[in-house]
Amino acid sequence: MFSKACEYAIRATIYIARQSQEGLRASLVDISHEIDSPVAFTSKILQQLVKAGIIFSTRGQTGGFFMENSKIESKSVAEIVSAIDGDSIYTHCGLGLKECSGAEPCPVHEKFVEIREKLRSTLETTTISAMASSLKNGLTYLKR
């Protein structure tokens, strides 16, 4: 469904949000440890999230990654996904046809439109905040 990079991105963002809610910055090694991801690869992904304006970073000693409280509330998983994987998850034809559409559909088009729309609305309505909360309450996990 998502690329590995995108999976790491979502897990990292939830962790960063959770730390930010406590007024803390998260360092790269800290993040990688908490979400169980390869450090250098995670670094690249965090840079993409910074460029997309989803998280912020500061360099130097005491530096690290953090998220504004307003963004924790307003940003959805969908925005992380489109920053890392683009919108192919919503647009790519189920059978790989380049010009598949309602006018010239592949044999699974109608059914896939339905599933993709359900996925889209799920991702768009799931906020970082909600996921950080379930993590805080010990109801969900970011590794294992």
Add this chain to the structure above:
Amino acid sequence: MFSKACEYAIRATIYIARQSQEGLRASLVDISHEIDSPVAFTSKILQQLVKAGIIFSTRGQTGGFFMENSKIESKSVAEIVSAIDGDSIYTHCGLGLKECSGAEPCPVHEKFVEIREKLRSTLETTTISAMASSLKNGLTYLKR
């Protein structure tokens, strides 16, 4: 969603079914041309489908691929998908956790279970026969 191999597999199977309904065998080059796929790669995929018992093949002149009528009616897209991509599409955690489950869920677990179940039931209830029919009636396409 599906691997490219799986996309080709589904398209090829629909075409083979359609030809079989007319009492014809489909050759590899014919199939690749009709579904617009790389010939040698498609060959490997068709071999997997033969081993999985979804399609049949005969060698030699006048040889080719075909499908029994009973299987055209009974087989679903789900069976092609599991022959090529396995069941990871139903089981893989949305955030890539190895041990994600209802007991120790990732933050999107509940929502993803729902989407995956919808996908599963869609794939299981979509028969090769139904897709071959829409193709026959000119309502759907296998290339472009």
Add this chain to the structure above:
DNA sequence: TTTTAATCGGACAAATATATCCGAATAAAA
């Protein structure tokens, strides 16, 4: 001012998925 601890950026490496090549095996047609 120097050291230290952090992110950034570019090049490189490994693993996986996608795709190609070609000879062997098969079976019908010539």
Add this chain to the structure above:
DNA sequence: TTTTATTCGGATATATTTGTCCGATTAAAA
């Protein structure tokens, strides 16, 4: 029997994704 047209199987090649290395940059602490 030979030729022809097909699938099968193994080795190889290419592209993409995933992952690593390391020096440059930054900024706080010593």
